[in-house]
Structures are given as C-alpha cells and as structure tokens.
Amino acid sequence: MAHTLVAEKHPLDDLIRTDRMPHIWCPGCGIGIVMRCYAQAILESGIPVEQHVIVSGIGCAARTPGYMNLDSYHTTHGRPIPFATGLKLVKPELMVTVFSGDGDLAAIGGNHLIHAARRNVDIKVICINNFNYGMTGGQVGPTTPLGAKTTTTPYGNPEYPFNLPYLLAAAGAVFVSRWTAIHARQVKEDILYTFHKPGFTFIEVLAPCPVGFGKSNNLDEGVEEMWLYRRRCVPAGRVPEETPWEALQVDLREERPIVVGRFVDEDRPVYRPVRLEDKPSEHRG
Amino acid sequence: MKVYARQPVDLHRMRVPRGQVYLIPERCKGCRMCVDFCPQQVLQVSTARNSKGYHYPEVAPGKEDACVNCQFCMLMCPEFAIFSVEVDSL
Amino acid sequence: MRGRAVLTGEHFMHGDHACTEGAIAAGCRFFAGYPITPSTEIAERIAQRLPEVGGVFIQMEDEIASILAIIGASAAGARAMSATSGPGFSLMMENIGLAVMMEIPIVIVDVQRGSPSTGLPTLPGQADVMQARWGSHGDYAIAAYAPWSPQEMFDLTVLAFNVADRFRIPVMVMSDEVVGHMVERVVIPPEEQIPRWERKRPTVPPENGFRPFLAEDDDLVPPLVHAGEGYRVHFTGLTHDERGYPDMSAETHHRLVTRLVEKVRRNADAMVRYEGYGLEDARIVVISYGCTARSARRAVAQARAAGIPAGLLRLISLWPFPEKPLRDLARQAEAFIVAEMNLGQMICEVERYVAQPVIGVNHAGGAMIPPAPILETIEEVANRGAHIGRRKASTG
Numbered sequence: 001m002a003h004t005l006v007a008e009k010h011p012l013d014d015l016i017r018t019d020r021m022p023h024i025w026c027p028g029c030g031i032g033i034v035m036r037c038y039a040q041a042i043l044e045s046g047i048p049v050e051q052h053v054i055v056s057g058i059g060c061a062a063r064t065p066g067y068m069n070l071d072s073y074h075t076t077h078g079r080p081i082p083f084a085t086g087l088k089l090v091k092p093e094l095m096v097t098v099f100s101g102d103g104d105l106a107a108i109g110g111n112h113l114i115h116a117a118r119r120n121v122d123i124k125v126i127c128i129n130n131f132n133y134g135m136t137g138g139q140v141g142p143t144t145p146l147g148a149k150t151t152t153t154p155y156g157n158p159e160y161p162f163n164l165p166y167l168l169a170a171a172g173a174v175f176v177s178r179w180t181a182i183h184a185r186q187v188k189e190d191i192l193y194t195f196h197k198p199g200f201t202f203i204e205v206l207a208p209c210p211v212g213f214g215k216s217n218n219l220d221e222g223v224e225e226m227w228l229y230r231r232r233c234v235p236a237g238r239v240p241e242e243t244p245w246e247a248l249q250v251d252l253r254e255e256r257p258i259v260v261g262r263f264v265d266e267d268r269p270v271y272r273p274v275r276l277e278d279k280p281s282e283h284r285g
Numbered sequence: 286m287k288v289y290a291r292q293p294v295d296l297h298r299m300r301v302p303r304g305q306v307y308l309i310p311e312r313c314k315g316c317r318m319c320v321d322f323c324p325q326q327v328l329q330v331s332t333a334r335n336s337k338g339y340h341y342p343e344v345a346p347g348k349e350d351a352c353v354n355c356q357f358c359m360l361m362c363p364e365f366a367i368f369s370v371e372v373d374s375l
Numbered sequence: 376m377r378g379r380a381v382l383t384g385e386h387f388m389h390g391d392h393a394c395t396e397g398a399i400a401a402g403c404r405f406f407a408g409y410p411i412t413p414s415t416e417i418a419e420r421i422a423q424r425l426p427e428v429g430g431v432f433i434q435m436e437d438e439i440a441s442i443l444a445i446i447g448a449s450a451a452g453a454r455a456m457s458a459t460s461g462p463g464f465s466l467m468m469e470n471i472g473l474a475v476m477m478e479i480p481i482v483i484v485d486v487q488r489g490s491p492s493t494g495l496p497t498l499p500g501q502a503d504v505m506q507a508r509w510g511s512h513g514d515y516a517i518a519a520y521a522p523w524s525p526q527e528m529f530d531l532t533v534l535a536f537n538v539a540d541r542f543r544i545p546v547m548v549m550s551d552e553v554v555g556h557m558v559e560r561v562v563i564p565p566e567e568q569i570p571r572w573e574r575k576r577p578t579v580p581p582e583n584g585f586r587p588f589l590a591e592d593d594d595l596v597p598p599l600v601h602a603g604e605g606y607r608v609h610f611t612g613l614t615h616d617e618r619g620y621p622d623m624s625a626e627t628h629h630r631l632v633t634r635l636v637e638k639v640r641r642n643a644d645a646m647v648r649y650e651g652y653g654l655e656d657a658r659i660v661v662i663s664y665g666c667t668a669r670s671a672r673r674a675v676a677q678a679r680a681a682g683i684p685a686g687l688l689r690l691i692s693l694w695p696f697p698e699k700p701l702r703d704l705a706r707q708a709e710a711f712i713v714a715e716m717n718l719g720q721m722i723c724e725v726e727r728y729v730a731q732p733v734i735g736v737n738h739a740g741g742a743m744i745p746p747a748p749i750l751e752t753i754e755e756v757a758n759r760g761a762h763i764g765r766r767k768a769s770t771g
Contacts, residue, residue, distance in 0.1 A: 001352065001372065003344045004328075007307035010365045017609075020620060022364060027314035027339070032363025050605040055447075066609055066621055071602045073450060074611035074621075075443065076473050082407075082440035086447030086455065087602055089431045090405055094451070094603045112443075115436040182322075184360035223317045226361075273431040 015039040015049065017069050024063060028214075028222020030181030030207025031128055035064050037184055038099065038126060041191035042070075045095070053096045055084040057109055060135045060209075061101035061128035078108030081116045084123045089273055092122070095195055102129040106162050107142040117171035119271040120199045125173075126191065127202065129164065130209035131252070138212035145251035149216040163248050165263045168202040169239050175201035176239075176264035178248075180229040181208060183260065190262070198270045206250065206258070217253050225252070232258045239263040304354025304369035308341060312366035315339035319358035319367050325351040328358065342367065378427030381566040388561040390554045391416035391458075393525040394484055395424060396561075397532030398456050400569050403482070404430035405455035407444035409437055409463055412496040413552040414486035417458035438463035442470045442483065449479045450610065452601035454536050458484035461494065461503050465510070471545050472511035475635060477610045478588070478597065480539035480574065482532065484548040486555040487665075489740040499552035500740030501665055502717035507547045508694050514632050516639035518646045519547040519694040521664040525559045531648075531691070537572035538646050542596055542638060549693055551716070553666035553743055574599045581606040588631075589617035595638040639695060648691035649700055653679055657686025659756050660704050662725055663714040664690040667744050671714045674749035683757045696724045705729040710756045714749050716740050732756075 010016070016039065025031045042052050052070050056062035058077035065072030071094075075083045080098045088096045098105075105113050105127050116123065132150050133139040139152040143164065147156040168176045175197055179187045187205055194201035208214060208225035219225050236243040236259040247259045293299070306327065313335055320328045320342050331343035342358075352369060359368040381400045388396070394417050398406070406425060408418040418434065425432040431448070435441045438459050445455035459467065464485045474481050489495025490502045507519040518538050520531040528550060535546040577598040579585055587608040590597045597617075600606040613621040614628045622628075639646070652672055654660065659678075663671035668689045678685035688704065690697055704711075711729055713722040714736040722735045736752050738744050 001303075001305045001344060002349050004306045004308040004342065004367075007309055007368070010309060011359075011368055012365060016365060017620075022312045022314065022337075022366075025363060028316040028318075029363060032365070033318075033361065036360070036362070036365060050607070051603060053602050066611065070607050071604075072607075072609045073447070073477075073602075074609070074613065075446075076470055076612055079439065079443045079470065079473075082435060082443035083447035083450075085433070085435075085440075086405065086407060086444030086449075087451045088447075089433065089444075090448045090451035090453040090455075091603050111436055112440050115440070182361070184357075221316070223321050226318060226322070273433060274426040275429075276426045 012036060012039045012043065015042055015069050017067055020067055023067050025060060026211045028208055028210040029060070030130065030205070030222065031061050031064065033181045033184055034126065034128055034187060034205045034207060035067065037188040038097070038191055039068065040188045041195065044192055045195045047095050047195060051094050053087060053094050055080040055087070055096065055098050056100045057104035058135070059101040059104045059133065061099065062104055064099045078104055079112065080104070081109060081112040081123070081125070085116055085121050088121065088123050095124070097124040097126060099126045100128070101134070102127060102131065102143045103133045103141040106164060106167070110142065114167070114171040117168055117173040117200045117202070120172060120174060120268050121271045122198050123200060124191070124194045125200070125202045127164065127204045128207050129204050130207045130213055132209060132213040134209045134212035138216060145253065148253065150213070163245060164204045165248050166239060166245055169264045172200070172268070173202045173264060174199035174266050174268050177262040178204040178206070179260050180206040180233060180258065182226045182229045183233070199268060219252055228252065229258065232256070233260050234258070236261045236263070302354045303350060303372045304352035305372045306344065306352055306358065306367065306369045309366045310335045310341045312364045313339050313341035314364055315341065316363065318361040318363065322361045323358055324355060325353060327351045378424065380428045381569060382563050383565045384563060386561045386563065387558060388525050389416060389558050390525040390528045390550065390556060391486065392420045393561045394458070394528040394532050394548065394550070395420040396563060397529035398482070398536070399424055399428055399430070400529070400563065401454065401533040401536040402571065403454045403456050403536060404428065405445060405448035405453040406430070406457065407433050407435050407441040407448070407455070408457045408459065409435055409441050411460045411463045413488055413555050414458040414460050414484060416555070417484060417486070438466040439470065442467040442481070445481050446470065446474050446477070446479050449481050450477070450602055454540065456482040456484065458486065460486050460488045461490040461500070462492070464503055464506065468506070468510040471517065472513060472515060473612045474545045475511070475515040475517065476612045478543040478599070478635070479610070480543050481545050482535045482539055482548065483545060484532070484550060487549065487551040495741045497552065498741045499666060499716060499743060501551055501667065501715050502720065502740060504549055504693050504717070505720045507549055514636055516636045517545050517547065517694060518639065518692060519549050520648065520691060521549045521693050522554055523665055523668050523689070524554060525557060525561045527691070528554060529561055529563065533569060534648070537570060540574045541572040541645070542642055543574070543599055544639060549665070551665050577606065586617040588615060588619050590634060594642055595634050643695040646692060647695050647697050649697040650689045650691060651700065652687040652689070654686035654688060654704065656684050657704070658684040658707065658709045659712065659753055660708045661685060661687045661712045661714060661749060661753065662690065662721070663687065664693060664721065667714050667716050670744050670746045671749050673746040674753060677746065677750050678753045683753055685753050690721065693721065698728050701725065701728045705731065710734065712736055712749065712752050712756065714744055716744060
C-alpha cells in the first residue's frame with residue numbers, strides 16, 4: 001500500500017454511538033483501548049447485542065456506556081454494581097457488564113463491590129485502574145501508590161493503596177485477572193471468557209492517565225507508559241498460592257515488575273434469588 | 286526473504302499476509318500508540334493535521350509493503366481511528 | 376406459583392404487612408431493602424411472599440444499594456419497591472434524583488420514626504415529610520402519600536405503584552411507626568378490582584431516529600424502554616437530550632428539568648388525594664395527615680358536638696400538595712390549624728395558599744398527638760374570634 005486509506009467506518013462502529021465520537025478521553029488515555037476490547041468481545045460473544053447491558057458509575061471510564069451502542073446505564077458515583085444486580089436479577093438472560101474506574105468501584109463503591117463478590121452475583125466487572133480520579137483532574141484514589149503526588153496529595157500520598165486482585169479474591173469473586181492497556185488481546189480474551197463464566201468476575205486493567213496521574217508522577221505521555229508496561233509486566237499464577245501479596249502491589253514510579261495474569265478462576269454457586277417449586281402455600285391471614 | 290541456517294520443509298508454502306491500513310483521521314488524537322507499537326514500523330506521524338489539529342499517522346517511506354495485517358495498530362488505538370485489512374499475501 | 380398474589384378477603388392485619396400485600400397485589404415482583412425499625416416487618420413478610428409469587432427479594436448491604444437495586448430492577452421491567460425509615464431514607468436521597476433523571480419508576484416506603492438521626496427507632500414521627508419532597512439535590516418533583524391505617528397501607532401502596540409507573544417518577548409512601556405497627560381490619564378486594572395503570576411503552580420498533588426521552592403526548596411522559604428489548608437506549612444521570620445523550624447546554628438542561636417538574640404539576644389531579652370531615656360549614660379547618668389525623672378527627676367531632684363549626688382536611692397525598700381544596704376552604708374559613716408530629720413542616724405549605732391565620736399543633740415525635748391539644752386549640756381559636764395572630768400552640 002502506498003499510503004493509508006481514509007475509511008468511513010471502523011469494523012466495530014455498529015457497536016458504537018459514532019454520532020458521539022470522538023469521545024472525551026485525553027490523547028494517550030487507555031480507556032478507549034479497553035472499550036474496544038469490550039466491543040470486540042461482544043462481537044465474538046455469540047450473545048445477541050440486544051442482550052448485552054453495560055452499567056457504569058461516575059468517572060472517565062464510566063463514560064463508556066455513553067459511547068457503546070447498547071442498553072447502557074450511566075448511574076451515580078460508586079453505584080453501578082447494585083444497579084446491575086437489580087437489573088440482572090429481574091432479567092437473568094441479559095449479560096450485564098459493569099464498566100467503571102478504580103475510584104468509582106473501589107472507593108465510594110467499595111461496599112457494593114465486596115458484597116456483590118461475596119454473593120457471587122452473575123455480573124461482569126471491568127475496572128480501569130489509572131491510579132487516580134481522572135475526571136475531576138487527578139486526585140488521590142484507593143489504588144494510588146504510597147507517596148505518589150496528586151492534586152489532593154501535594155506532599156505525597158500518605159495512604160497505602162488497595163491491592164485489587166487480592167481484595168476481590170478475598171471477597172469471593174470467582175474470576176480475577178489483571179492486565180494493562182497494552183495487553184489488548186488478553187483483555188479481550190478475558191472479557192470473552194467471563195461472558196461464558198457464571199458468577200462475579202473482575203478484570204482489572206491498568207491504563208495510562210497522562211493528564212491526571214502521569215504528569216505529576218513523572219510518567220510521560222500515554223505511549224511512554226505503555227512502553228513501561230511492556231518492559232515491566234511479568235505473567236503470574238494463581239493467588240495466593242503462586243503470587244505473594246506484595247508482588248501484586250503496583251507503583252508505576254518504580255522500576256519493578258508489574259505482575260499480570262489470571263489470579264482466580266474457580267467455580268462457586270452463583271447468587272440465585274429464592275425460587276419455590278409449586279407447592280400449595282398455607283393461607284396467610 | 287532472510288535466509289535461515291535451517292529451512293522449514295514447507296517454507297515454500299509459507300505466505301506472509303499483507304495489509305492495507307485504513308484511517309478515520311477526524312477521530313485521531315495524535316497519541317502515537319499505533320506508530321510506536323506497529324511491529325513493522327509501518328507508520329509515522331504525518332505533518333497533516335485533522336480539524337482538531339492532531340497529527341494523524343501515515344505510511345513511512347519504504348514501508349509501503351511492510352504491513353502484515355497483525356491489526357495491532359487497531360488494538361492499540363483508543364479512538365477507533367485505525368484498522369487494517371488483509372490485501373493479499375506475498 | 377406457590378401462593379396467590381392477591382389475598383382477597385377480610386383480614387386483621389399488621390400495617391407493615393398490609394403494605395407488603397398492597398405491593399404484591401399491585402404487581403411488585405422485586406424488593407431490595409435493609410433492616411430498619413419500624414419498617415423491617417415489610418421486608419420480613421415480602422421475603423416470605425415474593426418467592427411465592429415468582430418475585431425476587433434481596434437484602435442489600437445498605438439502603439443506597441437497595442434503592443439502586445430497585446432502580447435497576449425497574450429498568451429491566453419489574454415493579455420494584457424498597458422500605459425504610461428516616462436514617463435509610465436519608466441514604467437514599469441522592470438516588471431518588473437518579474430515578475427522577477432517568478425517569479425510572481420506583482416506590483419507597485418510609486415508616487417514619489422519631490428523628491432526627493437515630494432518634495426514636497420504635498416510636499412514631501412525621502418529620503421526614505419535607506425531606507420526601509426536597510431531600511435530593513436540585514429541582515424535581517415526586518408524589519408522596521400518607522396512610523393513616525393498615526387499610527391505607529394497602530391501598531396507597533397500590534396507588535403509589537400506579538402513579539410511579541404511569542408518570543415514571545419515584546413515589547413515596549410516608550407512613551409512621553403507629554400506622555406501620557398497628558393491627559386493624561384490612562379488606563383486600565378481588566384481583567380484578569385492583570386498579571392497574573400500565574407504563575407507557577414505545578409503539579415504534581427500535582430503529583435509529585427513535586428518541587426515548589421525547590415526550591410527544593401532552594402528559595409530558597415519554598414511553599419507557601426496558602433493558603433487553605433491542606432499543607439500545609442510554610439512560611444517564613447527566614443532563615440529556617431527547618435521544619438520551621448527555622448534553623451540557625443550559626437550554627437542554629432547562630428544557631429537561633422543566634419537563635420533569637411540569638410532568639408532576641400538570642398531572643397533579645391524577646395524583647392528589649385528600650378527605651374532608653365536616654368541611655361544608657367549617658369556619659375553623661384542621662389540617663392533618665397520617666396517625667395524627669386520627670386524633671384530629673376525634674377533636675373535630677368533639678368540637679362540632681360542642682357547636683363549634685370545625686372541619687378536618689386530611690391530606691392523603693402530601694405531594695403533590697392538595698392546594699385546590701385549600702383554596703376553596705380559604706373562602707369560608709376564619710383560621711386553619713395544622714396538626715403534625717414535627718415542629719411545623721406541612722404548615723409552611725398551607726401558609727402558601729391561605730391568608731387567614733394558621734396555627735400549628737406540634738410535637739417533635741415519640742408519641743401520637745392526642746385529641747386534647749387539638750381540641751383546645753380549636754376552642755381557643757373559636758373563643759378569640761378572628762383576630763388571632765399566627766401562633767404556634769406547642770403541646771405539653
């Protein structure tokens with residue numbers, strides 16, 4: 001080919017609200033990459049598009065439902081999981097995916113996150129972890145590394161972050177994996193895998209946030225952070241058997257391995273509301 | 286074709302796919318993910334700009350036949366702005 | 376199904392239980408809640424009953440999760456309800472706004488207790504009534520009903536589901552500990568006599584160009600699309616245009632919020648409920664609601680027996696506020712008395728519509744206001760003639 005050709009349509013455009021593109025995410029942000037993986041997984045899922053539902057809370061990643069040409073629900077901050085639970089329990093035949101960020105799911109939404117995992121509600125969660133609250137301009141979040149600079153930790157983050165894979169494994173999720181935005185093939189594969197795995201599944205995807213987290217923690221452009229992922233990522237086995245807790249800590253400012261992979265993949269009874277077979281009930285006065 | 290010390294017996298039947306890169310320039314935000322991560326270094330940042338002022342990619346000189354349709358540019362693009370299609374194979 | 380949805384017949388029933396039966400008779404098939412006195416009995420009974428009628432019960436981790444779960448369930452097509460009391464009601468406030476903005480119908484039962492804060496968990500109060508109207512942030516409108524008996528716990532829960540579904544709004548049932556925990560006669564009609572107002576649904580198939588938030592009818596209610604029907608609609612708490620797409624312009628915001636508020640104002644007649652006792656010749660009108668209205672009615676009866684032209688306007692719908700009967704009464708009344716178990720909330724609404732003096736009979740909660748202080752205030756107003764200033768008569 002002499003040069004690139006201009007296209008009218010992208011192969012995934014039918015799954016996207018193209019009348020709302022280009023989207024709002026910053027140049028170099030990784031959310032669009034994960035959204036594409038999700039769209040690709042839908043295409044390959046064998047589940048009709050009408051049966052896919054996407055739910056989000058508030059934040060950059062939470063704008064994804066607005067761009068997906070699906071039944072989409074953009075709820076309030078921290079609340080996609082209980083909303084998705086209610087929706088799923090009424091229409092179990094729908095494939096309900098929660099697509100949101102680290103702050104939305106693990107800080108304000110943390111209580112719902114661990115309880116839905118405990119119940120093993122049959123919803124799929126995709127958590128974009130860019131280590132800060134990007135939408136509001138780069139504040140500290142529940143996964144921000146100790147000592148990192150953000151607009152609300154000008155003297156360095158005084159708090160210890162969550163280790164999401166371990167948190168979800170402990171809470172009871174039947175599938176937990178972590179990748180980065182450069183692992184687009186693995187992210188798509190895992191999303192596809194969880195579409196066919198009953199129960200509460202959690203996929204954490206580390207993604208660059210050059211404007212919110214990168215610039216204040218001397219990580220350059222998004223593309224540089226992607227090189228950093230490629231350089232540092234090492235695959236790992238199950239938790240806790242093969243991957244010690246500390247190994248799963250992530251601090252992009254340090255030149256140390258970022259452990260990625262599928263950490264939990266087990267089976268547990270999925271949360272089912274009580275169903276009574278047709279036995280005559282005694283009259284209730 | 287690079288000559289290897291040991292030749293696979295079916296080397297003559299191996300075909301390397303060739304791809305054509307497609308672009309939706311208006312969606313590009315100049316993040317350079319496609320340019321940086323194309324395994325064949327097919328792309329480079331062009332001097333042309335879209336209406337928002339972002340430099341979108343173009344085929345680098347000498348790389349007209351380098352694309353093997355691995356689609357990694359599409360995988361790396363956060364904007365749904367680039368993809369490749371198999372053309373024919375050498 | 377294992378059990379009947381409508382327990383037609385006469386019952387001697389607990390107020391909270393009657394509320395549950397009203398919900399199930401109305402077709403509620405999803406409940407998400409969290410234990411809190413004095414509403415827990417609603418959850419306990421519905422946990423027993425919903426599985427019998429093929430419904431879903433779930434106890435969530437908190438009241439925020441509960442209201443989100445019922446919004447999600449309703450988005451999928453189910454009639455969905457939660458029940459709580461003051462503290463939980465406060466936790467639900469933000470997401471009452473989400474239900475308003477997404478126009479997804481839900482029913483919330485608030486069995487009020489002594490408040491604020493933890494207050495009196497096992498004792499009555501009526502101090503959440505303004506919160507029911509204005510608790511979430513922003514301009515919006517909802518409907519709220521105040522039952523004064525287990526029978527009305529049944530009837531008004533049925534009405535709440537109909538109003539919510541018909542107009543795509545959150546509707547509250549503002550009960551209280553007395554009504555919720557008393558046991559009284561409850562008559563449940565045959566199934567075919569339970570009124571059912573259906574949700575307005577789209578009449579066009581899903582194709583591009585369908586605008587899910589365009590209200591073409593003059594009732595300002597757009598057709599409601601449920602999840603999984605192929606319309607691929609975007610629901611968002613962000614200000615959105617008729618396509619449901621986020622739109623940050625001031626004009627779109629004004630157009631949307633005005634419609635959401637006007638939708639309730641314009642359809643108020645279909646929502647408003649009230650009852651009158653001795654209003655034909657009343658010159659002193661007592662206004663009350665919920666359990667307090669039972670004492671008010673006794674006091675009015677005693678006053679009339681003593682020749683005082685008193686009457687009672689009982690508010691059954693707190694919101695929309697029954698302003699029409701009040702305006703009519705303002706043409707004949709000399710004074711109004713508002714009896715409520717708080718330090719004066721609905722009195723503010725009454726004062727908006729009448730020029731006459733309005734006197735409050737108030738108690739902060741914990742015990743029903745007995746007839747005596749109401750009767751004394753009526754007598755005082757009657758003896759002093761019309762030149763009474765607006766004065767708060769607090770009960771002992």
